[in-house]
Amino acid sequence: MTWFADFIDAGGLAYADVISTHGYAANIDDLRKGIGGLDRLIRQHNAGKSKPIIVSEVGLTNTTVSPPLGNVSRVLNAEQAGAGLVKIYATMKSIPAVAQTVWYAALDDGTDPREPEANFGLYRQPTAGVSAYQPKPAAAAMSFFIRHLDGYRFSSAASVGADVSEMTFTNEAGGTRRxxxxxxxxxxxxxATQDVPITTATDHRTIVRSYTGDVLAELGPGTSNIAVGIEPVYVEEVTAPR
Structure with missing residues (x-):
């Protein structure tokens, strides 16, 4: 943030149509504070107006190397990277100033699981046993996120109980996906998980999906609890088939 403050103090905003930054972080709170703080800084020096922000790099590396070595965005396995991708993209959609978010990277730079910089990809490098680019969970997560929320805009964010975040997206037809x-x-x-009550209207059903789109549960009318953990789940109420 110091670099951006110096850039703005030097008059840089007058020459910038968009602002590019990286979003590497160890958790969603740090990511939100970083991007949100940049937007506030811009508005403070731009007559209260935002400039479009491009998060030109953000990602998670699944590496066996422990801190303090390597990038701050380390996770323990490919499943955590996939789950984190969904949280990151959902959060970036909730910040109006963010015009684009670019995941780093499409393809792993190498095959050594101990190398932090080699394991950011959505796909693995070919190996002796697998000649194609093998998709990691993050690739499936990205694909489903794009398809499932196509045409949906961020509507609201809320806390459910003490530990669960809920983000709601709506489309022009009044559809809601959470x-x-x-x-x-x-x-x-x-x-550990936290029970979250889900109420389904008469003649409807609620579909609960994993972060890669697999159906985990279908709930009938009434109130039911679902177990929410650190892996995101999609929740959607739809009209029940007749």
């Missing part, structure tokens, strides 16, 4: 997850650092391996 994402929920238990708050924790991206690399947290806590398996």
């Amino acid at each position: 994402l929920m997850w238990k708050n924790a650092p991206f690399a947290d391996n806590d398996t």
Whole structure:
């Protein structure tokens, strides 16, 4: 943030149509504070107006190397990277100034699991046993996120109980789709869950999906509890088939 403050003090905003920054962080709170803080800084020096922000790099590396070595955005396995991707993109959609978010990277730079900089990809490098680019969970997460929320805009964010975040997205037809997850650092391996009540209207059903789109549960009318952990779940109420 110091660099951007110096840039703005030097008059840089007068020459900038957009602002580019990186979003590497160990958890959603740090990411939100970083991007939100940059937007506030811009508005403070731009007559209260934002400039479009491009998060030109953000990602998570699944590496076996422990801190303090390597990038701050380390997770313990590819599943955590996939879950984190969904949280990151949902959060970036909730910040109006963010015009674009670019995931780093499409393809792993190498095959050594101990190398932090080699394991940011959505896909693995070919190996002797697998000649194609093998998708990691983050690739499936990205694909489903794009398809499931196509045409939907961020509507609201809320806390459910003490530890669960809920983000709601709506479309022009009045459709609503929600994402929920238990708050924790991206690399947290806590398996505990929190029960969240879900109310389904008469003649409707609620579909609960994993962060890669697999159906986890279908709930009938009434109120039911779902277990929400650190892996995000999609929740959508739809008209029941007749």
